[in-house]
Structures are given as structure tokens and as C-alpha cells.
Amino acid sequence: MEADTILRTDGLTKDFRGFRAVDGVGLTVRRGTVHALIGPNGAGKTTCFNLLTKFLPPSDGSITYKGRDITGMKPADVARLGLVRSFQISAVFGQMSVMENIRIALQRRRGHSYDFWRPQRLLEALDGEALALAESVGLAGFAATPAAQLSYGRKRALELATTLALDPEMLLLDEPMAGMGREDVERTTELIRSIARNRTILMVEHNLSVVATLSHRITVLARGKVLAEGDYATVSADPRVVEAYIGGGGHG
Known part of the structure; x- marks a missing residue:
């Protein structure tokens, strides 16, 4: 090859x-x-x-x-x-914010379960990387917006961000x-x-x-x-x- x-x-x-x-x-x-x-x-x-x-x-x-x-x-x-x-x-949940969706995808990359029961401060440790991913797909201004409220094109951008979280x-x-x-x-x-x-x-x-x-x-x-x-x-x-x-x- x-x-x-x-x-x-x-x-x-x-x-x-x-x-x-x-x-x-x-x-x-x-x-x-x-x-x-x-x-x-x-x-x-x-x-x-x-x-x-x-x-x-x-x-x-x-x-x-x-x-x-x-x-x-x-x-x-x-x-x-x-x-x-x-x-x-992609893991995109309509009622969750852009940041929360990306954070869940980052947890998937770690290879563990979704960690819903973990202390909030441990999940917040992923916020820096999640925000950087949001910025990379043009969603920095929508970090707190529920995914269901995004336009169709921006939903696709969020789906792409959750995929990029897996670092392919x-x-x-x-x-x-x-x-x-x-x-x-x-x-x-x-x-x-x-x-x-x-x-x-x-x-x-x-x-x-x-x-x-x-x-x-x-x-x-x-x-x-x-x-x-x-x-x-x-x-x-x-x-x-x-x-x-x-x-x-x-x-x-």
C-alpha cells in the first residue's frame, strides 16, 4: 500500500x-x-x-x-x-445546548459511558475543548442555545462538531x-x-x-x-x- x-x-x-x-x-x-x-x-x-x-x-x-x-x-x-x-x-440532543451536545461527544472519545452521574465540575473540565470545537464550526455565539432552536444549517454544523470531538x-x-x-x-x-x-x-x-x-x-x-x-x-x-x-x- x-x-x-x-x-x-x-x-x-x-x-x-x-x-x-x-x-x-x-x-x-x-x-x-x-x-x-x-x-x-x-x-x-x-x-x-x-x-x-x-x-x-x-x-x-x-x-x-x-x-x-x-x-x-x-x-x-x-x-x-x-x-x-x-x-x-453524531450525538445531537434537541433539548440540550450546543455546549452540552459537544461535551457528550467528547466523553464518547474517552471511551467511557456518558457520565451523567459524574460531578458537574468534572464535566465542566471539558468546556474549554467544547468551546473550541463550537468556535471551529462557527457556533461560538450559540454555545448556550438548545440544539432544537438552531437553523438547519447550524444543526448540521453542530453534528459536524460532535463528530470532530471524536478526533477522526x-x-x-x-x-x-x-x-x-x-x-x-x-x-x-x-x-x-x-x-x-x-x-x-x-x-x-x-x-x-x-x-x-x-x-x-x-x-x-x-x-x-x-x-x-x-x-x-x-x-x-x-x-x-x-x-x-x-x-x-x-x-x-
């Missing part, structure tokens, strides 16, 4: 009762990059993410993370190695811009650019302008297979990619 490769799949395949959702996917993600996984509806992107984070077992193929075969591992064990999927594992080396973002208006998209794009400075990011995203702005490399899936790969200029000019999106990509 090359020194600059952090995640790699070989022949990754997933069958569902005769339907092949992911078909022999070979993916190589370089350390320190933002790598996008794109494709029309039904291309197998979400199934791929579920395989990588071990929410689904593959039918065939292998997954290697930092030189270690993680194909047969459990989701929690993969997360402990530093490969974390955002917006799936590699972050998988599953459609981080889904449901956002333009202002939230712009804010979240800058947020992802900021957190990518010292992490590797693999993201599934439908907003192609976001993909063009953030990604170093893009893998295009269609009908479960890798259709094309390269930078945005390369894949957007590929007639097979254009056809997959406009002509025969399929939906659902």
Missing part, C-alpha cells in the same frame, strides 16, 4: 438478493485530500459508504485503512481507528449539503475546507459546484461501477459521465 494512501478498496462488491448495488469498486483515497464520490441516483454511493463504515458487510472484496485490513471489523472498531462517518454517528483522522461526509439553502451551503463549504486542512475527507455530494470547489479528486459511480476518476475538469468533460447524468443514469 502506497505511503500516501489512507483508504483503499479492491473489488468491493455488494449484492442484495440478486441485485448488485456495488460492483467491483476499486477506490484509492490519498492522505490529506478531499475526495468526492459522485454519480446519478441509484449509482451505489450510499451503499459504498455503508460498506466502508461497516454498516453493511461486503459480498466480496476488501477494504484497507492505513495499511490495515478492516473488511471484517465492526463499525465501532473502525471509528476507534479514526475512520468516522459524519451525520450518522479521516471523515466520511454523507451529503453534507442536503436540504441547505445557498447561505448555509456557502458557510458549510468554508467549514469543510477549514477542517480538511489536517484531515482526509471522503464525501458523497450531489451539489456539483461544491464538489468542484472542494475536491482534489473525484470518483464517479454509475450502476455500482467506477465510471471515471480524476479532477473536476477531467470528469466533467468525460462524455460517459455526461451521459450517465443526463441520459442513462437511472433514478431511485
Whole structure:
């Protein structure tokens, strides 16, 4: 495995009762990059993410993370190695404040239970780190605000903060811009650019302008297979990619 490769799949395949959702996917993600996984509806992107984070077992193929075969591992064990999927594992409680949500996530990283019964002063010892995380996602001014009162975009930022509390080396973002208006998209794009400075990011995203702005490399899936790969200029000019999106990509 090359020194600059952090995640790699070989022949990754997933069958569902005769339907092949992911078909022999070979993916190589370089350390320190933002790598996008794109494709029309039904291309197998979400199934791929579920395989990588071990929410689904593959039918065939292998997954290697930092030189270690993680194909047969459990989701929690993969997360402990530093490969974390955002917006799936997040601990966000609507009635709790932004600070309280982040503090709970920091407790998870320590590997203990949620410590609800611990003395308040011990929990407050995490406040400095929690506030720094809130600031890092643009929520410093909302530290005391209950999560339920946040706008949709800021809720997603809080979810990202709780994921960052686990201190992942590699972050998988599953459609981080889904449901956002333009202002939230712009804010979240800058947020992802900021957190990518010292992490590797693999993201599934439908907003192609976001993909063009953030990604170093893009893998295009269609009908479960890798259709094309390269930078945005390369894949957007590929007639097979254009056809997959406009002509025969399929939906659902």
C-alpha cells in the first residue's frame, strides 16, 4: 500500500438478493485530500459508504485503512481507528445546548459511558475543548442555545462538531449539503475546507459546484461501477459521465 494512501478498496462488491448495488469498486483515497464520490441516483454511493463504515458487510472484496485490513471489523472498531462517518454517528440532543451536545461527544472519545452521574465540575473540565470545537464550526455565539432552536444549517454544523470531538483522522461526509439553502451551503463549504486542512475527507455530494470547489479528486459511480476518476475538469468533460447524468443514469 502506497505511503500516501489512507483508504483503499479492491473489488468491493455488494449484492442484495440478486441485485448488485456495488460492483467491483476499486477506490484509492490519498492522505490529506478531499475526495468526492459522485454519480446519478441509484449509482451505489450510499451503499459504498455503508460498506466502508461497516454498516453493511461486503459480498466480496476488501477494504484497507492505513495499511490495515478492516473488511471484517465492526463499525465501532473502525471509528476507534479514526475512520468516522459524519451525520450518522453524531450525538445531537434537541433539548440540550450546543455546549452540552459537544461535551457528550467528547466523553464518547474517552471511551467511557456518558457520565451523567459524574460531578458537574468534572464535566465542566471539558468546556474549554467544547468551546473550541463550537468556535471551529462557527457556533461560538450559540454555545448556550438548545440544539432544537438552531437553523438547519447550524444543526448540521453542530453534528459536524460532535463528530470532530471524536478526533477522526479521516471523515466520511454523507451529503453534507442536503436540504441547505445557498447561505448555509456557502458557510458549510468554508467549514469543510477549514477542517480538511489536517484531515482526509471522503464525501458523497450531489451539489456539483461544491464538489468542484472542494475536491482534489473525484470518483464517479454509475450502476455500482467506477465510471471515471480524476479532477473536476477531467470528469466533467468525460462524455460517459455526461451521459450517465443526463441520459442513462437511472433514478431511485
